[in-house]
Amino acid sequence: MSMEHSASCRLLVSPLPVPIPGPLPVSVRAAERSVLLIDSRKPNSLRILEHAAELLRREGVEVAPIAKKKNPVNSEEEARHAEFARHRGLVLLGVFD
Amino acid sequence: MRICFERGYTDGLPVVPPYSELVDEMLAALGWSASDVLAVDEELRLEIRAEQLASIAVMAGCEPAYARVLRAIGEMLLAPTFNLRGVATTTGGVAVLVILAGPVVGELELATGSNALGAPVRSGATIGRFAQMVRHICGRAGGLLDEFGTIGHPGRLSYCVAERQDTMWPGFQTQFGFDAGESCVGVMAAEGPNSVNNHYAETGEHILETIAHGLAHWGTTNFYYQGGGYLVLIAPEHMRLVAAEFSREAARQFLFERAVALTRDLARIGRIPRGIDKARNVDLDAPRSPVAHQDQITFIESGGSAGKFSAIIPGWVANVTHVKGLAGGRVALSRKGVF
Numbered sequence: 387m388s389m390e391h392s393a394s395c396r397l398l399v400s401p402l403p404v405p406i407p408g409p410l411p412v413s414v415r416a417a418e419r420s421v422l423l424i425d426s427r428k429p430n431s432l433r434i435l436e437h438a439a440e441l442l443r444r445e446g447v448e449v450a451p452i453a454k455k456k457n458p459v460n461s462e463e464e465a466r467h468a469e470f471a472r473h474r475g476l477v478l479l480g481v482f483d
Numbered sequence: 484m485r486i487c488f489e490r491g492y493t494d495g496l497p498v499v500p501p502y503s504e505l506v507d508e509m510l511a512a513l514g515w516s517a518s519d520v521l522a523v524d525e526e527l528r529l530e531i532r533a534e535q536l537a538s539i540a541v542m543a544g545c546e547p548a549y550a551r552v553l554r555a556i557g558e559m560l561l562a563p564t565f566n567l568r569g570v571a572t573t574t575g576g577v578a579v580l581v582i583l584a585g586p587v588v589g590e591l592e593l594a595t596g597s598n599a600l601g602a603p604v605r606s607g608a609t610i611g612r613f614a615q616m617v618r619h620i621c622g623r624a625g626g627l628l629d630e631f632g633t634i635g636h637p638g639r640l641s642y643c644v645a646e647r648q649d650t651m652w653p654g655f656q657t658q659f660g661f662d663a664g665e666s667c668v669g670v671m672a673a674e675g676p677n678s679v680n681n682h683y684a685e686t687g688e689h690i691l692e693t694i695a696h697g698l699a700h701w702g703t704t705n706f707y708y709q710g711g712g713y714l715v716l717i718a719p720e721h722m723r724l725v726a727a728e729f730s731r732e733a734a735r736q737f738l739f740e741r742a743v744a745l746t747r748d749l750a751r752i753g754r755i756p757r758g759i760d761k762a763r764n765v766d767l768d769a770p771r772s773p774v775a776h777q778d779q780i781t782f783i784e785s786g787g788s789a790g791k792f793s794a795i796i797p798g799w800v801a802n803v804t805h806v807k808g809l810a811g812g813r814v815a816l817s818r819k820g821v822f
Contacts, residue, residue, distance in 0.1 A: 397503040401492055401538040401616070402625035403529040410528055 417474040420448035424470065425480030426455050435480045448475070487542070491626050494616050494640060498542035509537040512547035513554050522561040527624050531561060539620060543613040549591060549606060551809050553613055555668045556581060559805040559814060560617050569801050570672040571622025575704065576632025577799040578639040579614040580673040582714070582783065583607075584646040584655040587666035587809055593645035597787035600644055600676055600716075600794070611643030614670060636675035644716065644796075650784040651726040658731075658781050659806040659815035666809040671714060671817075672802035674704065676794040679721075687725035690717075690793070691737050697795045698742035698773060698780075704800060705773040706744070707755045709764070711798030712779030712817055718786030721793045731782055739777035743770035773797075778818040 421442055425431040432452065439449040453470070455462060462470075470477055487493050487500055499505070510517055515533035522531040536557045545553060560567050560579065570577055583593055591610075594602030602608070615638075623630055632639075646655045656667035681693045698713060705711055715738070717725060725734060746767050749755045755765060764775065774780060781804070786792065798804065804817035 396500075398486065399501045399503050399506040399534055399538040399541075400490070401501065401535050401542060401620050402490075403524070403531045403535060403621060406523070406528045406530055408528075 416476045418448075419446075420450065420473075420475030422450045422453060422470065422473045422475060422477045423480055424453045424455065424477065431481050450475075452480075492538075492542060492620075494612070494619050496640065499544050501538035501541045505541045506534060506537045509540050509545070509547055509550065510534065512550035513537055513540075514550070515554075521557065522621070524624060527627060529624055529627075531621050535621070536617065539616045540613050543616050544605070544609040545613055546605070546609075549610055552583070552587065552591070552610055552668050555807040555809060556610070556614050556670055557617060559668075559670045559807055560614065561621065562805065562814070564803070564816060565670065565805055566672075566802055567618060567622040568624070568628070570799065571618050571630055572628055573799065573801070574631050574633045575674070575799055576635035576639070577672045577674055577802075578636060578642045579618050580638065580671045580714070580796060581611050581614050581643040582646075582655060582669035582671060582804075582806070583610075583643070583667070584669075584783070585661075585664065585666035585809075586648075587668070588645045588648055590666075593643075595645050595647040595785050597789075599785040599787070600642075607643040607645060608641050611638075611641035614643075615639055615641060638673070638675055642673070644714075644783065644785055647719070647784050647786075651722050652731040652782065652784065655781070655783045656806060656808075659817070661806070661808050661815070667806050668809060669804055669806040671796075671804040672711070672799035673714065674797045674799070676716065676796050679793040679795060680791070681721070681793075682791040684724065684791075687728035687734075688737075690721045690725050691729065691734055692741060694793060694795065695738050695741035698738060699744050701744060701749065701752060701754055703773050703797060705797065706749055706771060708800040709773065709775040709779075710800035711802055712774060712781065712804065713798060714796040714804075715780060715782050716786065716794040716796060717782060717784050718790065718792050718794075719784065719788045720791045722784050734782070735777050735780050738780055739772065739774070742774075743772050746771040776818050781817065 423435045425435050435452050442449050487498050517534040519533040520530050540553050591606040593607045594604040654663045657663050661667050677697055679694050679697050684690050750757045805814055807814045
């Protein structure tokens with residue numbers, strides 16, 4: 387018994403957001419050996435980040451005091467962003483839990 | 484279908500494959516061109532174009548006849564004020580509740596009777612699914628971000644409620660400044676519905692007392708931040724008792740005053756931090772409400788005519804309800820809490 391296959395070519399339209407073309411400037415090496423951790427004030431977040439800070443300090447990495455967002459979701463004010471951008475080490479966002 | 488699953492297009496359920504001819508038909512109904520840019524994410528260097536939302540509408544199983552509702556939902560979800568990324572990624576695990584009121588409810592044959600939440604009716608099921616898929620796909624930047632909801636709830640597949648056209652109070656949309664005869668659609672980041680059962684009450688006051696107790700249970704998310712709000716869904720048997728004694732405004736005032744817990748109890752069990760927090764208006768000697776303003780409580784009448792049930796739908800703390808008139812024009816936002 388022979389099998390017949392019907393082949394068709396139909397285009398699917400992707401629902402996924404589209405990347406904006408153009409270069410994305412990224413610094414791959416921090417200017418100094420230090421870390422700034424940013425997170426919310428939630429207890430889980432702070433416990434995890436305090437532990438991470440302790441491990442980093444044991445490795446000789448300078449860790450700035452944890453920067454705590456006023457609330458877990460809303461964006462920080464521009465002045466605070468500028469303050470973070472001035473940090474010459476690695477800036478890491480936390481877990482926000 | 485297999486390709487849709489492999490490429491991460493779906494919400495876990497089978498979808499209508501977004502073939503270009505179906506997407507084009509949906510775009511025409513939506514009144515957009517394929518390349519219209521609806522939102523730009525500068526941080527992640529992404530943009531969402533009209534063809535993405537049209538593709539999602541097709542996949543969700545929507546008919547082009549729903550387009551005016553879908554367009555309004557899409558515009559509101561992508562507005563920065565809605566905080567779609569937060570809704571998608573929060574540990575709170577909320578879904579997007581779609582709320583429909585006015586003549587559109589009858590025009591699209593939306594379910595307002597038995598099992599109004601979760602009715603097997605195509606319009607409501609697929610419009611609700613469309614909103615969840617926009618959250619799932621666009622809110623997590625096409626898969627660049629994860630969704631961290633600790634528990635989530637089934638509304639993350641589809642979540643839609645429509646108001647009964649014979650509602651005893653002024654329509655849902657009038658709470659946002661729209662006329663009762665105007666078709667409106669709302670979107671709200673919401674937890675699952677909490678059932679409120681009272682079969683023996685003989686007064687509206689006892690029904691509202693029961694609802695107040697549910698609003699202020701110790702586990703309710705809003706107690707600390709007092710953000711978001713609550714949609715109180717009252718079904719007809721309860722509504723007959725309540726509306727006989729209370730105007731909508733009086734019922735809102737009643738709930739605002741009665742839905743409270745002792746702040747010391749909340750602090751003792753860890754629901755709010757023990758220290759004084761002026762930013763959150765924490766006063767250990769005062770009763771605490773899960774909302775900062777009574778306007779954060781809104782009402783809708785929906786559900787079957789038999790059964791003495793209502794439901795409390797808690798909103799997510801970092802979101803406000805958006806409502807848009809389908810005749811075009813403005814978007815109204817619910818009052819923001821402290822968050």
